[in-house]
Amino acid sequence: MAENLIITNKEKFNRLEETFKKEGIDKIHILSDFDRTLTYCFVNSERRPSLISILRDEDYISDGYTKEAKELYHFYEKIEHKFFTKRRKEKVYSRVVGKTF
Helix, strand or coil, X not given: CCCCCCCCCHHHHHHHHHHHHHHCHHHCCCCCCCCCCCCCXXXXXXXXXXXXXXXXXXXXXXXXXXXXXXXXXXXXXXXXXCCCCHXXXXXXXXXXXXXXX
16 A cells, blocks of 8 residues: 555545455445535534645645645635526636636
């Protein structure tokens, strides 16, 4: 296993690893919610950071990406909190994605 891999719960990791091996790759689905699109900002009235903010703030990602991620966050935050129609948001998002990727 990679030396720089951080596993916080080795027992759970080992169970998951065995399940993945047993079930096969065709049955594995990975869902990541880096920007809190699917999860809640507050849990029991306590603010929870997004995964991407934790990775960024704890220096798990490169400085170059950190700068880019913050710029994208500030750009998208303005859009997501405005009352744009879904169609308008899709146009803006597709334009930015085209520039980013």
